[in-house]
Amino acid sequence: MSALSDPTNPLDANRLRVLLDAEGSRRAELLPRLLAQGVAVTATGSGTVAPLDDAELLYLCDADDSAQSTVEIVAGEGEAEGISGSRIGIRGLDADSVADGVLERARGEGHGEPAGGWTPWFPVIDYDRCTNCMQCLSFCLFGVYDVDDEQRIDVAQPQRCKTNCPACSRVCPEVAILFPKYRHGPINGDQVQAHDVEREKMKVDVSALLGGDIYSLLRQRHERAESRFSKERDDDRALKERQRCLKKLQEDLDIPDDVLSSLPSAEQIRAKAAARGASVSPAESTDPATAPTTSEDTP
């Protein structure tokens, strides 16, 4: 993924991480509450934990006040590491008070933001399967995909992905795109079976069969729905048939309604592709679903 530097990017904020020095049932009481609030927790004890970075962190200490304000975080390895940071005595405080106090203190002292402002839903590529065919980049209308310096497909802007939309994973002919939070395998990361590969390939064929104007059809569908006085009965009938096909496609690709209704028009996509100077083959040029997109395609 490329560097994220957009000030409105939900991924740019520093994350709040606390060191929790508590034992047994007390840890068990505090941990779920802190995690639910989006706070990462390093729990002390025997064994080792991920080395800390240089950032100051909040040190929650359940010991009495006479305890030292540093703690060995690499216990049992013969190596001790003192940490510095704001020590907060939490003895006797209930879990809600601890969690609220941590958030308040973190805000006041700039220890980072809790996670939770953005639902982490985005495609993850299994490069063992990916053949770099770029179907996903062509299909996604929201600028999630790009290519890296070596021209490999890259999930460049994960935060642009539409929550709960797994559509690009369904057009990938190699079943190489995961959404770890998806309900079903293999898109959720479960093992890929031979029949999964066949099924995904069929889905690509379905979209090809529907013709190259999926997105203009979708627009027509919305415009028609608003036109209560349409006299074009034959057209309406034809449109209904196409809508039925599109509905089927929507179900097959599992595209949420709100994502469908926010798709840009075929003209917009073509204009953006042209502006970008992308090479679009004659066949592709009639097919906005396969036209290259730019980041401006985000509605």
Next chain:
Amino acid sequence: MTSETSQRPTEEPGAGRRVLYCHCAFARVVDEGVKEKVLHGLASSDLAFDAVPDLCELAARRDPALGRLAAEGRTEIVACYPRAVRWLFHAAEADLPEDDVTIHNMRDTEPETILDRLLGDDS
């Protein structure tokens, strides 16, 4: 990369291992009861471990903590499907080593089994 399930027998609990627990806090894909039991078991032990609200979010932001964790080896990750977890680390530019990493899948493994593998007799 290959997916693996957790099979490595637990030796001395805590000795040299790093444990990362993912709470998958922003989705309902991991059964709440499973998460609750695993977290309670881990927290009630005396094992040091890292617990994060959502590993996906850390991967999306390429959090350096993932790189530090991946570089250390002897890591046990409690989250979801191994294939998803491995490629999430890759997305975070923090490739996990091929071996020396055990991924416990809370989406398809009983909490008691996970705790047994993590904590051995202590669970």
